[in-house]
Amino acid sequence: MPTPASPVADLGGVLRDRFLDGEGRGPELVLLPTGRFQMGSPDHERRIAMEAGSQKGWLARELPQHWVGIEKPVAMGRHPVTVGEWRAFVRATGWRQSGEVNWEAPGFPQTDAHPVVGVNWYDAQDYLRWLGEATGRRYRLPSEAEWEYACRAGTWTAFSFGDTISTEQANYDGSFTYNGGARGEYRRGTTPAGMFPPNPWGLFDMHGNVWEWVQDVVHDNYEGAPLDGSAWEEGGDQARRILRGGSWLYNPRYLRSALRNGFSSALSNDIVGFRVVRELL
Template sequence: MRPCTALVLLCALLPAAALAAEPPVQFENSLGMTFVRVPAGTFQMGSDEAPDTLAAAYPQYPADRFAQLFDEAPVHTVRITRPFYLERTEVTVGQFRRFIEASGYVPESEADGTGGYGYNAAYDPEKSQSGDAFEGRDRRYSWRNPGFAQGDDHPVVNISWNDATALARWLTQKEGRVYRLPTEAEWEYACRAGTRTRYQNGDDPAAMPDVGNGFDADAQPLWPKWQPYASVRHDGNTFTAPVASYSPNAFGLYDMHGNAWEWVADWYGEDYYARSPVDDPQGPATGNVRVRRGGSWHTWALYTRSSYRNWNTQETRYPLVGLRLLSEGD
């Protein structure tokens, strides 16, 4: 009997319960979020690229930009000991709206009366006190209105870390399975999906528009000051793009580069990598700011790399920042 025939017969003889015990590849929850199973595994976290190497790849950036990336080192071994389910895309406007309607939760941008940040064509960063690229805080801006049009299939933005964890808690209570933000290590492991390159599709920043929505020739005309840092290619979206508009990575995850920054669970520690445990690192025990990863539609290619780290206070709400949830389970 040929081996393949024997395998077919063996599977046919297995009890239905045994076949059903195989973990699902993905599932959809009560808010319409699809979660993809990410296997346990080991990877090299961080980057140790020399400033000279980065300068050659990103010649338009001032030299001091590369020195600021010291917190991506040292490269260190991380073992993710348990499989998990990560949301296939960033949380969308429609999914967040369903959460608000079902839970009665009031996001921080509305609850504290100070609003968020948003795009305003009449706003001039050069004439503002902060010099920020966006206007705010202002009560006009929130997840409902970041100053540009969004459909229900766009990533929700102007979401604080506290809003993100409130969504996870509500889903946990409603569905009886644990939802949370991924750790920084889980996020980078899922983003890399077996790669060691700057992006899921290689090292070339010019190819980033194939896999994500970053600061490009579509967005650049609105911020001419930063023209040198824009991708010369068009990615088809001036602001946020509908989720899953670009190629997924090897784990089947979309928009890990660009579209919206994604909150992760960890406190930020600039020297944490030097003392990180190998197994399932959780980040520093305390801190002042939380980590966000992945870059956004307004982010230069140097900062949408898999290894790049950024941070904000827990109550920050901004038109570039959203979230992606993790669900525990085998």
């Protein structure tokens, strides 16, 4: 019986697990350092977001700002799961689409290097189970805290790039601006993985391109949230899960590191994808 092999690391420190059958590899992974960070947004950031058009109800979701410790070492997908990676899962399992958006033809041009869309939260779980079985390792969605920690990558600003953002750094609706930034391009669809600069920890597309599912149930704010980086799955709205990161369709205020969104777990559309986390212990 095949046993899991150690992940293969390239010269840049990017990890990939081998499939047990020797016929493939998992997504590219980046090791996240353990540490502590402040989750949520400070007063001055929320004021700027309101000037950019954010509503108080959205901003209240980011409160109270609080310290979280990320104590378990994990590796995170270097980019969202791609069309090509999803195609390998479909071919191996015979998975059939249940939503309205066709992942192979979402309404804009895409290649195997683009992030897959048209997958709901349950579909993402199916992929993660398959990937775990194929590699002999434990894969899952990131918790919301892990996601924000990785997105910030040690920064304290609204975006990992600073207090504003441009369409040279991320894929969003550049018809809109944020905090004095310039207008830019509106690409009307997803862009390939790795097209824009990574954040300080080597992760791509944490801002924009596609909203990303995380494990957590939707709660209206952080009152009672875990402080250890684990997923918050008790209470809240059990029919919905948190989305992070913004997308190609949204304006830049939705791309902030602290911004929280939530959709029905069963919803699939052309603006939502996901990335993986691989447990190391």
